[in-house]
Amino acid sequence: MPPVVRLTHVEKTYKAEAIEVAALRGIDLEISPNRFSMLIGASGSGKTTLLNLIGCIDTPTRGTVEVAGQQIGTLSDDALAEFRARNIGFIFQNFSLVPVLSAYENVEYPLLLVGMPAAERRDRTLAMLEAVGLAKQAKQRPNELSGGQRQRVAIARALVKGPQIVLADEPTANLDSATGAAIIDLMRRVQAESNTTFIFATHDPHLMSHADQIVTIRDGMLIDPTPGAAA
Amino acid sequence: MSTILKVAFRNILRNRRRSFMTGSAVAAGVTAMLLFGGFANYIFTSLETRSVQQTGHLTVFRSGYFLFGAGNAAAYGIDGYRSLVEAIRLDRELGPMINVVTPTQSLLGIAGNFADGNDASKTFLGIGVIASDRDRMRQWDEFKTGLITPPDPRFSDKEESHGLVGLGLARILLLCRPLALNCPAPPEQVARKSAGPVNADIADLAGREAGGVAAKADGLPQIDLLAATAGGAPNVVNLTVAGADPQGVKELDDNYVEMPLGLAQQLVYGRAEHKVTGIVLQLNRSEDMPAARARLAQLFKERGADLEVRDFSELNPFYGQVRGMFSAIFLFISLVMGMIVLFAVVNTMTMNVMERTSEIGTIRAMGVKRGGIRWQFIAEGALIGAIGASAGTVFAILVAALVNHGGLSWVPPGNANPVPLSVYVANRPGLILRAWTILVAVSVVAALLPANRAARLSVVDALRHV
Incomplete structure (x- = not known):
């Protein structure tokens, strides 16, 4: 099966005033589909930058990034947004739900972006809320939900459109260990059910224990840079 | 579009105090424009009535x-x-x-x-x-x-x-x-x-x-x-x-x-x-x-x-002068009110964009295009403007009704006797539409700058924003 993510000689340099800081240095990486993959490394190692490139919200300074068969360097900003809307789901450390929308509306939001008809949208949203155990909280706003419930809404929102890849940046960092464990179990279950590729950036050893593939990054370089070697 | 309006409306409610102050500035602007415009309309109408009563509409003269x-x-x-x-x-x-x-x-x-x-x-x-x-x-x-x-x-x-x-x-x-x-x-x-x-x-x-x-x-x-x-x-x-x-x-x-x-x-x-x-x-x-x-x-x-015809405005230059003066004052008031609304909305929308930078990053990551972000904030500016302008219209109509039924009188320039003081607002839909549209348009224009800034934000930078 061809990789769902392929990075070739990717470099990313940030300019801080006159100083150039290399966040990624010559990354070559392939991630197989339908896997639970982890990007691990110390703070500042470059894992979030790598996740941003895979998520098509950032572009490399050098090298190529191919996601779901699409070279992202060739796409315009609008085309990238369209690509993200259809193919990539995000789960953020701080949940990042839209505060003025209810749980139902937050989950429904990605379906509006892909122009799904209302009836299908409603069915999928309700099914997704049911899948994450929040059917009863559908009308509640994020500030009326607990941290764990918010992250469940975020997971439902990331998965509702059936994306090829779900990217999660430290999804358990703001949760207590029991809730974090429950969230990991939930993600593992829905990943298995939906055959979606999950890619995490994490420090959480409990989360790492569920990994199908671990990619270790240090100082902007992969520890074992051989494509697919970490599988 | 309905989602944009829904989100816009809820965000306005979310920042109630700020939205209220900005909406109040718009309402005050519309009220001032309508009350003065209504008074000017009354002056024009009274002046025309008096002129036509005295000199008719048209007078035929020998050339x-x-x-x-x-x-x-x-x-x-x-x-x-x-x-x-x-x-x-x-x-x-x-x-x-x-x-x-x-x-x-x-x-x-x-x-x-x-x-x-x-x-x-x-x-x-x-x-x-x-x-x-x-x-x-x-x-x-x-x-x-x-x-x-x-x-x-x-x-x-x-x-x-x-x-x-x-x-x-x-x-x-x-x-x-x-x-x-x-x-x-x-x-x-x-x-x-x-x-x-x-x-x-x-x-x-x-x-x-x-x-x-x-x-x-x-x-x-x-x-x-x-x-x-x-x-x-x-x-x-x-x-x-x-x-x-x-x-x-x-x-x-x-x-x-x-x-x-x-x-x-x-x-x-x-x-x-x-x-x-x-x-x-x-x-x-x-x-x-x-x-x-x-x-x-x-x-x-x-x-x-060999005859010529002159109308009452030619026979009474005062009529045209008064119209010109009141129109100039109305324009001046509109400009002042427009500036106040402009700054109030720019300020509010800039604060909204700053506070919601992380949210902008999130929905951009989810696939919302730059245009979608721009429309979101323009819609919020327009909605604040529309709500404020509508409230101002209602308020102006109430104040005008109060004045019209208050038994007030005054002596207009060129008149010898006092006449009842009126303010024509409710019966001047054109004036209401003009004042309402102008200030809502100013609100939209004012929202453009912060909306563009929001749309241009880098997704990564916006997500990093705390």
């Missing part, structure tokens, strides 16, 4: 009279005016448009009071009218202003030598006591001084031509009016002064004489053919003016008459 006739009105008399008045009245097109069509005679001369040992004279500006037509013209109130003057019993068609004068002229001609007017006495050293040979000549002429002066009819004082006839000969008539009214403008007040048309014609034309200087048309509706004017031009062409 050249309007520009040159003031120096020698008698030379610009309209020949055969009676048949022309009838032709206008019976015209198929004009007839249904017309409320009143009436001839008038303007004249200049010298008025003198030599009764009871008085020795006072003054140049005058006279107008000869048909009293009943004048009374009908004063009933015209197309715009329901309530500015109707009841028929004046002092000046009617029955009394062929009775007339009215300006209060200033009455004072100068020493008519205050006989007319029981409350006006101050002239300084004694001036009062004792006679105008000399001129007054003596007028008195002599009046005695010779009018069969003696100083006789009082009905207990009312008489004055002598001297003018040159169309042929250039001096002529004098007696006018019984039935009353004196303030004219609002001092120059007019000190010179004004209103008399029956026949008396004016007798003074100006003597035994020669009687003519008039103007034929006044008062229409039922002001909007018919262009059509009536066009038809009059056609009629004159058919009759081979």
